[in-house]
Amino acid sequence: MTRDPDGAGGRRTLVRLGVATALLLVAAAGCGDDPPPADPAPATPGGDLGEGWQRLEDAPLAGRTGASVVGVGTRAYVFGGWEFLCPPNADCAGPTEPPFADGAVLDLETGEWEPMSDAPHGLAYSSTAVLDGDIYVVTTCAGVADCYGRPELLRYDTTGDTWTELGRMPRGIGSSLVATDHGLVALSGTYENGREAEALFDEETATWDPLPDAPLPRTYDRFAVPDGDRLLVFGSPALEPDEESSTKVAAAYDFGTGSWTGLPSAPGPGYQVWPAGDRAFLNPHFSEDGGGVLDLRSGTWGPFPAGPDDPEWRGDMAGLVTAQGATYEYADGWVLDARDDTWLEVPPRGGEVYDESVAAAGQALVVFGGQVWEGGDGRLLAETWVWRPPVD
Numbered sequence: 001m002t003r004d005p006d007g008a009g010g011r012r013t014l015v016r017l018g019v020a021t022a023l024l025l026v027a028a029a030g031c032g033d034d035p036p037p038a039d040p041a042p043a044t045p046g047g048d049l050g051e052g053w054q055r056l057e058d059a060p061l062a063g064r065t066g067a068s069v070v071g072v073g074t075r076a077y078v079f080g081g082w083e084f085l086c087p088p089n090a091d092c093a094g095p096t097e098p099p100f101a102d103g104a105v106l107d108l109e110t111g112e113w114e115p116m117s118d119a120p121h122g123l124a125y126s127s128t129a130v131l132d133g134d135i136y137v138v139t140t141c142a143g144v145a146d147c148y149g150r151p152e153l154l155r156y157d158t159t160g161d162t163w164t165e166l167g168r169m170p171r172g173i174g175s176s177l178v179a180t181d182h183g184l185v186a187l188s189g190t191y192e193n194g195r196e197a198e199a200l201f202d203e204e205t206a207t208w209d210p211l212p213d214a215p216l217p218r219t220y221d222r223f224a225v226p227d228g229d230r231l232l233v234f235g236s237p238a239l240e241p242d243e244e245s246s247t248k249v250a251a252a253y254d255f256g257t258g259s260w261t262g263l264p265s266a267p268g269p270g271y272q273v274w275p276a277g278d279r280a281f282l283n284p285h286f287s288e289d290g291g292g293v294l295d296l297r298s299g300t301w302g303p304f305p306a307g308p309d310d311p312e313w314r315g316d317m318a319g320l321v322t323a324q325g326a327t328y329e330y331a332d333g334w335v336l337d338a339r340d341d342t343w344l345e346v347p348p349r350g351g352e353v354y355d356e357s358v359a360a361a362g363q364a365l366v367v368f369g370g371q372v373w374e375g376g377d378g379r380l381l382a383e384t385w386v387w388r389p390p391v392d
Contacts, residue, residue: 053349056111056384059104063380064369066099066124070135071325071361072158077135078357078368078384079103079116079156080123085371085378088354098145099124106384108361117161119154122147129177131184133158138175138186151175153201166206173199173208180226182255185211190220192238198231198253214251215262223273225280227296229255232263232280234273245269248282250294267292267301272329276322276338283329284315291315308334308343318346319365321389326360331367337389344389353381364388 059078061067067081082099086092099122105114119137124147127138135156141147153166169175174188174196186208188196195218197210219235226232231253236245248266253259270292271285284291284304291304307313318333319326321344328335332348346365356370365387371380 053347053385053387056106056386057113059106059368059382059384060113060115061102061104061382062100063371063382064100065355065357065371065380067103067357067369068123068126068128068137069357069359069366069368070128070130071359071364071366072130072133072135074108074362075158076106076108076359076361076366076368077103077116077156077158078106079119080126081357081369082122082124083380085380087373087376087378088352094146096145098122099141099147106361106366108364108366108386117163119156119163120165123154127175127177129179129184131179136177136179136184138169138177170199170208173197173210176222176224178224178226178231180231180255181228185224185231187222187224187233189222191218191222191235192220198233211253212258212260214253215260216249216251219249221271225273225275225296227252227275231255232273232294232296234266234282236269248273248292263294263299264301266294267303272317274320274327276320277324279338281317281320281336281338283317287315305336305341308345310334310345319360321363326363326365326389328358328360328365331356331358331365331385335389346387349385353383 064081064083068079070077080100082095083097084095101118101122103116105116107114122141123137123139124141129136135158137154138151139154140149140151142149142152151169153169155164155166169186174186176187176189178185178187184201186199188198199208199210201208214233216235218238220238222233222235224231224233232250234248234250236248239245246269248270250263252261252263266282268284268287268290270282270290272283274281278296280294280296282292293302293304295302307315313334317336318330319328319335321335321337323339332346335344335346337344351372353370353372357368359366367385369381371378
């Protein structure tokens with residue numbers, strides 16, 4: 001995935017693609033005439049892939065971008081996406097065909113693919129979360145080709161290979177999914193266009209219960225960190241157009257008491273907030289001093305670790321490895337290993353592929369799909385690559 005120094009992510013009918021885009025646009029038809037891909041490197045069943053990349057067998061899916069990749073244990077579930085090609089640095093009208101509903105499952109221990117039931121309708125740019133082994137998906141594609149419909153919730157049973165439609169999400173609540181010890185929460189990603197409530201999903205009634213308003217100002221770039229009986233929410237204050245925020249504000253919701261508590265503001269504005277054990281890391285995001293580390297037990301902020309010894313380092317984490325798993329934002333770059341607070345480099349794979357789908361499956365980085373342009377001709381990919389951090 002390419003980097004987005006402005007933090008923009010999301011969909012637009014008119015899209016500019018370039019070196020700095022974080023959009024996952026989806027890719028096109030005509031794959032039957034594409035030249036065959038290079039032979040993939042053989043998978044190492046159950047083996048450690050070390051610090052390098054390994055290309056696995058291509059997915060049994062048409063090439064695309066914008067697919068969802070969701071890790072559950074040692075398996076990666078790949079589904080949805082769009083047929084769409086757009087050259088780098090070009091303005092392209094959005095796709096006119098509905099997104100894909102198909103998918104497949106990659107077993108990372110064997111490198112083999114298995115079939116997966118089609119979703120009830122096409123999916124693209126979906127928010128996902130894993131709870132009790134099931135995959136929850138928010139889609140806006142039901143009944144509309146451009147995926148600008150009302151958000152709806154789906155659940156995929158990874159054991160039974162079945163999809164369940166759980167209904168439309170009510171107006172006025174967020175649509176970014178967060179799995180917590182107390183169930184599924186819908187988080188509002190921004191208050192810039194009006195306040196949306198966080199809400200807790202009731203599995204028995206398939207309804208959403210809004211949480212009380214968080215004691216935060218109008219914010220954007222909002223992220224949540226589950227912490228046992230608490231849900232921590234972080235956001236960047238929305239200021240006047242000529243002002244820049246110098247912090248990230250935060251509050252904690254207690255599921256037991258049903259109330260919020262304000263938390264100290266971060267020492268820098270940062271962007272994403274990712275958990276690692278008893279800490280939460282605020283990514284500096286193209287800043288030398290924009291990050292910080294929150295001690296979840298004491299509620300105090302500390303400095304962000306010194307960056308890697310690399311003149312190309314620009315203060316933006318590609319991901320975070322923890323003892324329990326990982327989070328990845330990009331397909332290459334510097335990843336902080338929170339097991340010992342050292343830096344790991346995910347090297348570029350080479351070539352000019354962009355708009356890949358990126359996700360973690362355990363501690364492994366899984367990269368799927370994308371598009372590549374050669375001599376004015378674009379081609380969609382179904383390639384699958386895996387990178388693993390060193391084993392303790």
